[in-house]
Amino acid sequence: MEQANRQIDRHPLLARYRPAPGVSDELFDRSGAMRPVWQPFVETFLQLSPEEIAQRFERGDQYLRDAGVYYRRYSNDPLTEREWPLSHIPVILHETEWDRICDGLAQRADLLESVMADLYGPARLVSDGHLPPELIAGNQHWLRPMVGVPPRGGHYLHFLAFEIGRSPDGSWFVLGDRAQAPSGSGFALENRMATGRIFPESFPRDYIHKLAAFFGDFRTALEDLAAQGHEGTRRAAILTPGPANDSYYEHTYIARYLGLPLLEGEDLLVENGQAMVRTIEGPKPLGALWRRMDAGFADPLEFRPESHIGTPGLMEAVRLGNLAMANALGAGVLETRALMAFLPKISRVLTGQPLAMSNIATWWCGSASEREHVRKNAASMMIGPAMAVDLPFDLDATTALGGEFRAPAQDSIAQWLEGEGAQLVGQEAVTLSTTPAWRDTPEGGAVQPCPMTVRVFAGRTADGWHFMKGGYARIGPEGDTTALSMQRGGAVADVWIVSDRPVPPITLASPPGAEFRREKTGILPARAADNLFWLGRYIERCEDAIRLIRAYHLRLAATGSANDPRLERMAEFLKSSGVDVTDPIPEALIARLDAAQFCASKVRDRFSTDGWLALKDLAKTARQMTQTARAGDDTARAMGVLLRKITGFTGLVHENMYRFAGWRFLSIGRALERADAMAALLIQFTDEDAPEGSLDLAVEVGDSVITHQRRYRVRTNRDTVVDLLVLDADNPRAIIFMINGLRAILDELPKAQVDGRPGPILRALMPLRTDLSVAEPSEITIKYLSELRGRLYQVSNLIADQYLR
16 A cells, blocks of 8 residues: 555656645545545546546536536625636545534534524523624624524524634534525535546546435435424425526526526515415415525515515514425524534533534634734734634634644734635634645646635435535635635535445435325516516517517628618617617617527526526527627628527427416517517508519518519519518417417416406407407508517517516
8 A cells, every 4th residue: 555655746746746735635634645435536547548537527517517516605696607717627525524423513513503493582692602792793793682582393493504624633523503594515416427427437426425325315304394283284485585696507506406496586475474486377385495585685664664675564474374484594503603612612501512513713802902912912822722813803813723822922913814824714623624626737737736625515304404414515726725715716626425335326216116196387486477477578589689680780781871761760760679680680689589599597497408598598698798799790790690690589488488478478578579560561662652672671580582472473462561570370470370379378378368268468469369360451550560569569568467467
């Protein structure tokens, strides 16, 4: 073994792997020997050539791109996304060590539950002097309306995450508790999928513990919590702040993975103390919400009145016991850094036991005046070996160096920390262990030791706390612990929990021989239906603009003059909808594409990844063209590229999207917009004073040139054009084709019929369909087309009133 280690040490890829003195390392132990759990992986990895390594890493990155995995840097732009920063080499831990970690954290999870119950119950920890009153009463995350409100189901905490690190002596300690709305569990799944592409061999794959069981157990617990006392009539759902949140992709991913509705605050209303989902079928009761939103934003009536993402009255539903929250509102108080200073004593008070896994050390500096005194005199204070340090920093800043705390007299603590190699991470100064990570170098890349923390996830089930066997590590640049956060340029890695024996496969699928059962497609929130409806409309508006812009520039190239009467008429027509044809790629077209992308982003949990990527590619291509396209033939060709991309997108979505209610609203929006756009086009280009050639232009924009040639065998005239584009039930561009499609789709919607008779929407649509079915081309006048647009507008409003509000 020692000889094998020496050979590995001399390998070129490990030539620069030198853990810092006094810092624990995951690959090598304190004696410099490779940890046994890493040995098989390293031996396999070092057999790869640099070219093979690059190909494998690219395979993992390509999977993440194809899957649409991203994170969002803090921004007001909900469409600003960054590629997922995967650190390709996993963090590897043995299952025995992991079990010890989880045992310690299970004790901590129970302690946090007890603290939460006391803070919102009898408050004995404060009254008995175990917690300073100002630490709780002055805390923005302690929510007074929750005091005295027992949680439905009996527990405040259901899903926790713990940030842990390894100290220089090799032991693990807790850097932070995540109880507000812990993130990362969904990304852990995607990390696992990506590393599976990079390292597909049976070893290590067969020896790594799977993640699926954790999610299956938690889904069952959440559904049981929702149904308590209601015999399964109450649903569970996930509550998200929306697309502007940096973890929104994870919210959509978990919702799809678990088959749970993803809801925003506007999806909910509270009636008579019951939380309800606004759906196209009317309000439906909810029993439990997995909250991924900070509690202060959840209810503007009782918490933060400026919140625009919450639901008025939600706290009342919780107060009455009609809604369970995972985690309970107010759990964010447990994330207070200064609270960690008191947990060791609180553990002994409440349980009689010391903490099995120690905190990063913290010192509470007392009142504001005492903190100011400390801040002014920090440079002259002595720090003893058993004292935690946060003197020159804010209230809850901390530092830990493997449990040993010391500082020279007369030096500022900040300077001392810097000199010792500790770095400030948020408000924590810590020396973190390092783990192998790949870094590109001028010589072609090598494995280097980089600082890391591990995030451990725990979910409450009927059997107690279950822990994800693996998870999510944050990786910083070599020698820099300030950049662990992705917001600051850090990366993430998969965490492998390795067994000595092959691990049986686990999935969320039903076991062999289980009774077959077809589940319903689930509820469709009104907001989701609204966004799908407008996605269809915006896509049609984009396609219509693309076809018109292409027709304009083809004629501009042919005539060489923008003063041609047809071009003037087209420019005027496009201007009425905000499109400036003097700009080869008009800003209005980009705005429509952005609007479509925004609508799609609001329903990512119901939208295919391929469809989303196709839409992003379309918008990206259009933006790139703004820098290169020139008027005339060049822009006409550019519009041809965009037309093929947008029709590829619509074909992809409509051919592959399941025919549930969401598809219907997407199709309704598309049909209404196409019918209205065709009517508007014909009003302009079949008028008596329209320039010569206008009828040919209408047929071209209506994508019906070949059909016209085959159907009529004469040159275009007003009757043939109106017959083809308004009255031909077999032409997908004709208005009556759209109306017939609308009738068929609307028939399938809830409450389309009322007491066996057509409802208001069908009553408005059916006369329009009948009129078109019996009309002759000569009857389709400009006035008729204008009135038809008004009737379509009425149908649209009726749809919105009944289903989308």
